[in-house]
Amino acid sequence: MRIFVTLAAAGLIAGCMEQEPIELTADAQAGLARELEGRTAGDSVPCVNQRDLRGNRSIGEEVILFDGPGDLVYVNRPAGGCPSLDYGRALSTRTTSTRLCRGDLARVFDPTSGIEYGGCSLGDFVPYRRAR
Secondary structure, three states, X not given: OHHXXXXXXXXXXXXXXXXXXXXXXXXXXXXXXXXXOOEEEOOOEOEEEHXXXXXXXXXXXXXXXXXXXXXXXXXXXXXXXXXXXXXXXXXXXXXXXXXXXXXXXXXXXXXOOOOEEEEEEOOOEXXXXXXX
């Protein structure tokens, strides 16, 4: 019985890890286009150094933008989405290193009241830079 439960849990976790990012709504697509106007995408990376990140914001529940050094913006699309960072909400991440990586867990909460709105597992980070 214990083996069955362990295998079922492993299958459930693997199924969650393989989820594709959810489709962007029309509003989210327009918002993302505004944020990335004049920028060019680079190759996605699985991890970024936390010390290089200056802030974050969301585009709906589909995309989290992380501000990097200079004009760099990382686009992260958590599989299954992530609660919006609107209304003064903040993002808290848990990682075992100085890097934020694909698969790291993030939770969305209100820093004033402490109310949690949910969480997500981060996806790859796609860097966008202004064209020169």
